[in-house]
Amino acid sequence: MRDRKDADVHVLVTTERNSSGGEDFLIEYIGLGRFQGQTRALRQASAGTDTSDERRRGFARTFGLGLVPFLFGSQTLERLHLAYDVPIEEQNVPPTSASAAQDPWNLWIYRAGLSVNLEGERANTGSGVRGNFSANRTTDVWKLSFGGNGDYNQDTFTLSDGRTINSLSRSWIVRTLGVRSLGSNHWAAAARASIGASSFENRDLAIRSAAGIEYSFFPYSESTRRSLFAQYTLGINKLVYDQVTVFDKLQEIVYDQNFQATLALRQPWGSTRVSVEGASYLHDLALHRMEVEGRLDVRLFRGFSLNVNGNASRVRDQLYLPKGAATDEEILLRLRRLQTGYRYALSVGFNYQFGSIFNNVVNPRFDGF
Structure with a gap:
C-alpha cells in the first residue's frame, strides 16, 4: 500500500549486520485500525554463508509467523496449518552430549577473497587485482577482528596524437580491533x-x-x-x-x-x-x-x-x-x-x-x- 494508514498492520523491518557476516532482522508488527494497540516483534538471523534464497525463505517464514496472532477470531484461522520440519542432522540421530555440541571454531568467523579484472578497447586498457581477508569473533562482552585488504590498478590511455599515459595506483592495509563492554x-x-x-x-x-x-x-x-x-x-x-x-x-x-x-x-x-x-x-x-x-x-x-x-x-x-x-x-x-x-x-x-x-x-x- 502507498500509505501505512490504509493497512490493518504496519510491519517495520530493520536490519543489522551480525558477526557471521549475515543479517539480523527485527520484524515489528504495529497494529492499526481494528488492531490499534497490538504490537509484537520477532527476530530472524541469517548466516554469512546463506544464499540469497535461504535468507529469503527464512525471512518469509518468520514474517508469516508474526502475522498469525492477527488472524485470531477470523475465519482465515481455520485454514491455517502448523507443521514442524525436523532438521536433517536430528533425524534418526540420538541426542548429542554438551561437549560434542560445542563450537569447534570457538565463535571465530573467517573470510578471504580475491578478484582480478581485465578490460580494454582500442584507446585504453586496464587491469586490477583486489584481495581481502578477515577473522572476527563477537560475544556480548568482546568484539575482536583482524583483517586486511589490498588494491592494485593499472590503466593505459592512448591519446589522439599517439601519446600514451599510464595510470598506476596501489594501496594495502592490515588492521586489528578489540572492543570490550x-x-x-x-x-x-x-x-x-x-x-x-x-x-x-x-x-x-x-x-x-x-x-x-x-x-x-x-x-x-x-x-x-x-x-x-x-x-x-x-x-x-x-x-x-x-x-x-x-x-x-x-x-x-x-x-x-x-x-x-x-x-x-x-x-x-x-x-x-x-x-x-x-x-x-x-x-x-x-x-x-x-x-x-x-x-x-x-x-x-x-x-x-x-x-x-x-x-x-x-x-x-x-x-x-x-x-x-x-x-x-x-x-x-x-x-x-x-x-x-x-x-x-x-x-x-x-x-x-x-x-x-x-x-x-x-x-x-x-x-x-
Whole structure:
C-alpha cells in the first residue's frame, strides 16, 4: 500500500549486520485500525554463508509467523496449518552430549577473497587485482577482528596524437580491533592498530595505534530502532612518505585525537542518520578536520517520500600532500590527493506513487527489456 494508514498492520523491518557476516532482522508488527494497540516483534538471523534464497525463505517464514496472532477470531484461522520440519542432522540421530555440541571454531568467523579484472578497447586498457581477508569473533562482552585488504590498478590511455599515459595506483592495509563492554549497556572501550600504504595519499608506510571510549545514550540493545553514541579516541602515527611533503617531511611521528557523535533513528515514518566528527593533530591544533553528514528518508504524505543525503567538511589536516603542483594527468586520473580546504556533497530526491492500491499481480515477462 502507498500509505501505512490504509493497512490493518504496519510491519517495520530493520536490519543489522551480525558477526557471521549475515543479517539480523527485527520484524515489528504495529497494529492499526481494528488492531490499534497490538504490537509484537520477532527476530530472524541469517548466516554469512546463506544464499540469497535461504535468507529469503527464512525471512518469509518468520514474517508469516508474526502475522498469525492477527488472524485470531477470523475465519482465515481455520485454514491455517502448523507443521514442524525436523532438521536433517536430528533425524534418526540420538541426542548429542554438551561437549560434542560445542563450537569447534570457538565463535571465530573467517573470510578471504580475491578478484582480478581485465578490460580494454582500442584507446585504453586496464587491469586490477583486489584481495581481502578477515577473522572476527563477537560475544556480548568482546568484539575482536583482524583483517586486511589490498588494491592494485593499472590503466593505459592512448591519446589522439599517439601519446600514451599510464595510470598506476596501489594501496594495502592490515588492521586489528578489540572492543570490550565495560559492564553496562552504555559504555565500551576499544583499542586498534593498523599498518598500510597508499600511493594516492603519498604514504609509503603508515603505522597507527589508537585507544578510545564510547558512551551510548540509548541501550545498545535498542540499536535496531534508535542509537545515539559519542566516541573519543587518541592515537599515535608513524608516517613514511614517498615524496617530500608540503611540510618538508619524509617521515614523522604524530599524535591525534578524534571525537564523533552519531544519531540514527528507524521509525514507522522513515529513517534518519546524522553524524558530527572532529579530529586534530595534538602537536598543532590548527591541523584539524571537521565533518558533518546526514541522511533522511521520510514519507511526508500518502505515496510521497523524500530522500536527502549530504555531507560537508572543513579540511586542514593534509600532512601527507607532496610538495609541488600536481600534473594534469594526476588531476584528471585522480592519481594523488589534491590540496583542498573543504569537501561537500548533496543529493535530494523524491518518489511519488499513486493509483490503485489493489493491484498486486506479479508478471515477470520481459522484465529485463
